[in-house]
Amino acid sequence: MTTRHHDLVVIGTGSGNSIVDDRFADLDVAIVEKGVFGGTCLNVGCIPTKMLVLPADRVVEAADSARLGVSFPPGQADWRAIRDRVFGRIDPIAAGGEEYRRGLANVTVYDREARFVGPMRLDTGTGVEITADRWVVAAGGRPRLLDVPGLDAVDPARGVHTSDTIMRVDELPLRTAVVGGGYVAAELSHVLQSLGSDVTWVHRGETLLGHLDREIARAFTDLARERFDLRLGSTVTAASYDGSVHRLAVKGPEGERTVEADAVLLAVGRVPNTDLLDVAAAGLATTDDGRLVVDSQQRTSVPDVWALGDISTDFPLKHVANHEARVVQHNLLHAMGREGEARESDHRFVPSAVFTHPQIASVGATEQELEDAGRAYRAKTQKFGDVAYGWALEDTTGLCKVLVDPESLQILGAHLMGPMSSVLVQTFIQAMSFGQRADDVARGQYWIHPALSEVVENALLGVL
Numbered sequence: 001m002t003t004r005h006h007d008l009v010v011i012g013t014g015s016g017n018s019i020v021d022d023r024f025a026d027l028d029v030a031i032v033e034k035g036v037f038g039g040t041c042l043n044v045g046c047i048p049t050k051m052l053v054l055p056a057d058r059v060v061e062a063a064d065s066a067r068l069g070v071s072f073p074p075g076q077a078d079w080r081a082i083r084d085r086v087f088g089r090i091d092p093i094a095a096g097g098e099e100y101r102r103g104l105a106n107v108t109v110y111d112r113e114a115r116f117v118g119p120m121r122l123d124t125g126t127g128v129e130i131t132a133d134r135w136v137v138a139a140g141g142r143p144r145l146l147d148v149p150g151l152d153a154v155d156p157a158r159g160v161h162t163s164d165t166i167m168r169v170d171e172l173p174l175r176t177a178v179v180g181g182g183y184v185a186a187e188l189s190h191v192l193q194s195l196g197s198d199v200t201w202v203h204r205g206e207t208l209l210g211h212l213d214r215e216i217a218r219a220f221t222d223l224a225r226e227r228f229d230l231r232l233g234s235t236v237t238a239a240s241y242d243g244s245v246h247r248l249a250v251k252g253p254e255g256e257r258t259v260e261a262d263a264v265l266l267a268v269g270r271v272p273n274t275d276l277l278d279v280a281a282a283g284l285a286t287t288d289d290g291r292l293v294v295d296s297q298q299r300t301s302v303p304d305v306w307a308l309g310d311i312s313t314d315f316p317l318k319h320v321a322n323h324e325a326r327v328v329q330h331n332l333l334h335a336m337g338r339e340g341e342a343r344e345s346d347h348r349f350v351p352s353a354v355f356t357h358p359q360i361a362s363v364g365a366t367e368q369e370l371e372d373a374g375r376a377y378r379a380k381t382q383k384f385g386d387v388a389y390g391w392a393l394e395d396t397t398g399l400c401k402v403l404v405d406p407e408s409l410q411i412l413g414a415h416l417m418g419p420m421s422s423v424l425v426q427t428f429i430q431a432m433s434f435g436q437r438a439d440d441v442a443r444g445q446y447w448i449h450p451a452l453s454e455v456v457e458n459a460l461l462g463v464l
């Protein structure tokens with residue numbers, strides 16, 4: 001084992017990869033990445049899922065078009081062509097990112113799983129142990145597995161998948177059992193079912209997407225009930241596999257039932273990679289659920305060590321990881337005397353979207369959070385179907401809900417389900433971020449008629 005000292009070490013090439021730019025050109029930098037460059041979002045997360053959701057949306061919309069007076073034959077997906085198009089675009093980006101880093105004279109890439117072996121001493125797994133003046137830990141997380149024999153390890157050959165593996169299969173399973181009721185389950189159930197797999201969706205809770213405002217969560221759950229074989233309040237207690245078929249014992253409101261499937265998708269959350277990295281050996285403090293403790297400047301409990309993204313954040317979302325990476329980048333430069341005052345991360349109004357069908361988007365407090373906090377609020381839920389573009393869409397399910405402080409008229413939260421919700425929510429994000437009042441946003445600007453954005457205008461006018 002040889003040892004080497006660097007000026008800066010970055011562990012993880014998801015959002016961590018964006019930190020080292022020209023301003024670090026005079027430093028001896030190590031980048032540590034055990035997998036492909038670009039991390040979760042690019043390779044197995046946001047990007048491929050959204051590229052798969054789009055054709056899935058087309059299938060659903062075509063099937064629904066008869067209501068508009070046009071009909072198409074039932075959607076036929078060429079799974080391999082879709083898969084190859086998606087990864088044919090993504091994989092070269094990951095490879096190009098790695099090639100670029102390896103070509104930089106001041107950067108050394110360590111490409112094995114690394115772990116700490118002492119106070120800020122990292123075994124890179126390549127026969128080199130490294131130390132450094134400054135560190136960035138951006139090692140993300142990985143899918144959680146189930147504590148059920150047979151489903152406690154990923155095994156694509158047997159059809160036991162997580163989001164890391166299901167998107168690259170050669171054949172879409174004829175029947176998939178999806179376990180979990182969060183983001184990944186909602187997006188990938190839509191993809192699988194639309195593109196040709198029969199989905200049985202098993203979730204332990206009574207509503208899907210339980211983190212959302214309850215009105216939206218219930219409305220989405222009602223729609224999902226019509227579309228999927230949905231087993232709510234249900235847990236998988238045992239699993240068997242006979243070489244071609246999985247049989248899951250599912251305990252639910254009607255007792256124990258067997259769910260048969262050709263593949264199982266485990267979508268039961270993610271765990272931070274602090275254990276694999278053995279952060280305890282480095283003396284880095286962790287939260288009860290295993291994330292690195294960071295302060296508002298993204299500093300860990302050890303001096304000169306910063307962390308960002310899924311390994312530390314309360315908000316495991318790519319736009320948050322990117323924001324935190326910019327803060328860490330600035331604060332590293334500040335610590336080296338190259339930038340002014342240190343900065344803090346802004347987690348006041350973190351938005352999110354679930355790219356399922358219909359789309360869902362959200363920012364700020366839910367109604368139940370305001371109730372629990374005993375906070376006064378006014379609420380208005382505007383139906384997409386009641387604005388002009390909603391008529392064009394013949395929309396019967398879309399909702400735009402806004403929650404406002406009755407005194408200050410500040411927007412406290414906004415929750416949408418319907419076409420283009422991830423875009424429509426931006427008006428609320430902007431208003432909340434800049435402290436704009438609901439009446440000013442509603443009345444102080446033009447709203448293009450008859451655009452779908454009128455649903456936001458009407459929700460705001462309604463709440464006033």
Ligand SMILES: Cc1cc2nc3c(=O)[nH]c(=O)nc-3n(C[C@H](O)[C@H](O)[C@H](O)COP(=O)(O)OP(=O)(O)OC[C@H]3O[C@@H](n4cnc5c(N)ncnc54)[C@H](O)[C@@H]3O)c2cc1C
Pocket residue numbers: 011012013014015016032033034035036037038039040041042044045046047049050112113114115138139140141163184273276277308309310311315316317318319320321355
């Ligand atoms: C299916 C799916 C869909 C998603 N869709 C969205 C979306 O639409 N919008 C959104 O905002 N967010 C989405 N997310 C969440 C988003 O992908 C993550 O929040 C984001 O990628 C986290 O970035 P990160 O840099 O913290 O970690 P990562 O991107 O996970 O990067 C961590 C890197 O560290 C490496 N690493 C870990 N441990 C070690 C080690 N010991 N040694 C060496 N290298 C190591 C890993 O290989 C990895 O490349 C999605 C997630 C999933 C799973």
Ligand SMILES: NC(=O)c1ccc[n+]([C@@H]2O[C@H](COP(=O)([O-])OP(=O)(O)OC[C@H]3O[C@@H](n4cnc5c(N)ncnc54)[C@H](O)[C@@H]3O)[C@@H](O)[C@H]2O)c1
Pocket residue numbers: 146147179180181182183184185187203204205209210267268269270315316317352353354355
């Ligand atoms: N569009 C997006 O922004 C997007 C898309 C996908 C993922 N993500 C991010 O990735 C994270 C992970 O997504 P996810 O869907 O895996 O997690 P999640 O936290 O959204 O949902 C996890 C689900 O699994 C269930 N669950 C947890 N443990 C279980 C157990 N032991 N048995 C049965 N069910 C269990 C939970 O009740 C929950 O419904 C999300 O929190 C999100 O931040 C974001």
